[in-house]
Amino acid sequence: MKSWDAIVVGAGIIGLSLAIELNKQGLRVLVVEKGEPGREASWAAGGMLCDSSVETPPGLRELATASACMYPEFVRQLEDESGLKIDLRSVGTLLFLDSQVASLRDHSPQGSYPFAVPASALAASLQDLEPALRAPGATAPHLTALYLKERCVDPRQLTASAIAAARHRGIDFSSGDQVLAVEVADGKASGVRTNTTQFSAGMVVNCAGAWAGQIGPHGFPTRPVKGQMLCVAMPRKEFVRHVVRTPDVYLIPRSDGRMVIGATSEESGFDKQMVPETIEKLRQAAIELVPEFVDAPVLETWAGLRPGTPDKLPILGATQTPGYFVATGHFRDGILLAPVTARVMAEVMTGRTPARNLNTFSAHRFSR
Ligand SMILES: Cc1cc2nc3c(=O)[nH]c(=O)nc-3n(C[C@H](O)[C@H](O)[C@H](O)COP(=O)(O)OP(=O)(O)OC[C@H]3O[C@@H](n4cnc5c(N)ncnc54)[C@H](O)[C@@H]3O)c2cc1C
Known part of the structure; x- marks a missing residue:
């Protein structure tokens, strides 16, 4: 029977990126995916790379900043290896957030953000930066406008490129194969048991996103947090250039002229149904910001499941079982x-x- 050095459970962006990195270290890697690679949260995401965001838990900031710095090279390598283009944009983000939140969080917004001034004072330059934007500061003076040097990426192109790069490297895939449990022999991980077969490897890593807690023998406290989104066609490419975030909605432009509008955050189990009224609410919030979007054709609506954890931090590292690792809960x-x-x-x-x-x-933090 064929065996591998490492089995990665789950072909989302986390499993794919890790499979590639392990392969670079000379390991023979198998990725086992219950559905089609790259079609869950990593496909549904907006693709904002928010390392300086007020929503980022303090415990995550260092990791987030490190990852944001790695992005241009990460994308360049994937593009080189896959031959597929990835839309990585560096125009930046206009963040409108409650002034109280901004000051509570950082005392001085300038302290941790590259550029931060009240929306009212920014009125003229906001008009220059984004002529199509009706800045919420005009009608909601309690909002502070911040300019953040954050990038954004098209997650579907990113994931497609990672799949192609992994295949190009000779990483094996078994798709449509649901891992039921990690096999343990002599107290160590020895492979996985799926709904159809078994695969053996000296190491297994659980990258199953929102489903990670369903795979034995350890129960990680991951849960799905649903996000609904839509995408409209802008009147022309670069009609809005920045990512724009307000407390109600965010807008993420793509270089091909699409505008992604998101997103809800719902605790509704593994349900991925879209609710037309909810999508319409997001669309109206986008129209409030960019009145021309009233005529923008809706190209697509979708929902995905973020892998949440009780403390909003990922679960990374070894488990109690030697040879069994986990990388999930990236919310x-x-x-x-x-x-x-x-x-x-x-x-x-x-x-x-x-x-x-x-x-x-550490996964152990939940059992302490
Ligand atoms: C609406 C929305 C907007 C988002 N926006 C952003 C954003 O702007 N920026 C950002 O950084 N992140 C964003 N995210 C979060 C981001 O999408 C996730 O954190 C990330 O995709 C998680 O990647 P993953 O590989 O862990 O999970 P997934 O992409 O969900 O991959 C997990 C894979 O494991 C497979 N799997 C599950 N169980 C098994 C099993 N038993 N056997 C085999 N395979 C299994 C699944 O089928 C799936 O393919 C957003 C998410 C959503 C839903």
Whole structure:
């Protein structure tokens, strides 16, 4: 029977990036995916790379910043290996957030953001930056406008490119194969049992996103957090150039003229149904910001499941079972965190000391 050095469970962006990184270290890798590779949260994501965001939990900031710095090279390598283009944009983000939140969080917004001034004072330059934008500061003076040097990426292109790069490297895939449990022999991981067969490997890593807790023998406290989104066609390419975020909605432009509008955050189990009224509410919130969107054709609507955890931090590292590892729970930031996750997890799995201390993210924190 064929065997591998490592089995990666789940072909989302986390599993794919890690499979590639392990392969770079010379390991023979099998990726086992219950559905089609790259069609769950990593396909549904907006693709904002929010490393300086007020929503980022403090415990995650260092990892988030490290990953954001790795992004241009991460994308360049995937493009080189796959031959597929990835839309990575560096125009930046206009963030409108409650002034109280901004000051509570950082005392001085300038302290941790590259550029931050009240929306009222920014009125003229906002008009220059985004002529189509009706800045919410005009009608909601309690909002502070911040300009953030954040990038955004098209997650579907990113994931498609990672799949192609992994195949190009000779990484094996078994799709439509649901892992039921990690097999243990002599107290160590020895492979996985799926609904159709068994695969053996000396190491297994659980990258099953929102479903990670369903795979035995350890129960990780991951849960699905549903997000609904839509995409419209802008009147022309670069009609809105920045990512725009307000407390009600966010807008993520793509270079081909699409505008992604999101997103809800719902606790509704593994349900991925779209609710027309909810989508319409998001669309109306986008029209409030960019009145011309009233005539923008809706190209697509969708929903996906973020892998949430009780403390909103990912679960990274070894488990109690030698040879069995976990990399999941990336919640709202899995696209951003893919490069650094792959790097540190490959270090842990190949017995090197990771460049970053992963204690905060240990699976053991939930059993203490
Ligand atoms: C609406 C929405 C907007 C988002 N926006 C952003 C954003 O702007 N920026 C950002 O950084 N992140 C964003 N995210 C979060 C991001 O999408 C996730 O954190 C990230 O995709 C998680 O990647 P993953 O590989 O862990 O999970 P997934 O992409 O869900 O992959 C997990 C894979 O495991 C497979 N699997 C599950 N169980 C099994 C099993 N038993 N056997 C085999 N395979 C299995 C699944 O089929 C799936 O393919 C968003 C998410 C959503 C839903």
